[in-house]
Amino acid sequence: MLLRVTATCNIMDEDEDDVVRIAKDSSELTVGDLLCHAVWEYGIDEYWEVEWNDPISAVRPLGFGDPQYANPEGHLLIGADFLLVDGSEMMGYVTYCPELDNNDMGYAQPTIVTPAGQVQFWSGITKPRESDLRERYSRLGKRADEVFPATFKTVPNEVGIEMSGILDGFLYMEGDAETVAVLK
Numbered sequence: 397m398l399l400r401v402t403a404t405c406n407i408m409d410e411d412e413d414d415v416v417r418i419a420k421d422s423s424e425l426t427v428g429d430l431l432c433h434a435v436w437e438y439g440i441d442e443y444w445e446v447e448w449n450d451p452i453s454a455v456r457p458l459g460f461g462d463p464q465y466a467n468p469e470g471h472l473l474i475g476a477d478f479l480l481v482d483g484s485e486m487m488g489y490v491t492y493c494p495e496l497d498n499n500d501m502g503y504a505q506p507t508i509v510t511p512a513g514q515v516q517f518w519s520g521i522t523k524p525r526e527s528d529l530r531e532r533y534s535r536l537g538k539r540a541d542e543v544f545p546a547t548f549k550t551v552p553n554e555v556g557i558e559m560s561g562i563l564d565g566f567l568y569m570e571g572d573a574e575t576v577a578v579l580k
Contacts, residue, residue, distance in 0.1 A: 401455065417439050419456040422473060427509050430475040434553040435456035438471040448460060458554065474559065475551040476509050482542040486510070490550060490559050501576065506548050510535045519568040520545050524579055540580040
């Protein structure tokens, strides 16, 4: 799997009002963030010291600040290594929720993080357009035959959660919302 490196882990930013920001939108996570903290928790509470327009997508490192408020049994985002069919390794994450079937790609929502942006493999009930697929391949710097099938596995983490899977393409729910369709 990927070579782990030591990264400078400073996710605290002060805005112009000197308010400390200890959380970020999950779509803003970088490889550096995932190298520094393998597990991130979703949700906002009074201890987060930040206001969000969309608290559903806000994450922070598990137990950041006061560990007594960490919720390892809650909705988590966990770093994952991805192996593409051409042998390339990339880093990203999957989501975990103890009440759900985390082997279901709709819940795991595997995502690769690249310098060009994140690449989500799950699109929910929205079928990706051709332009969406081109953008995803562009972010990966790959063609379909260089990506799929791809595998992923969570990195070793402090909560001991292991998840893995195989991706045959970009996934979405089709028609009856019971059938998972695959696009390449």
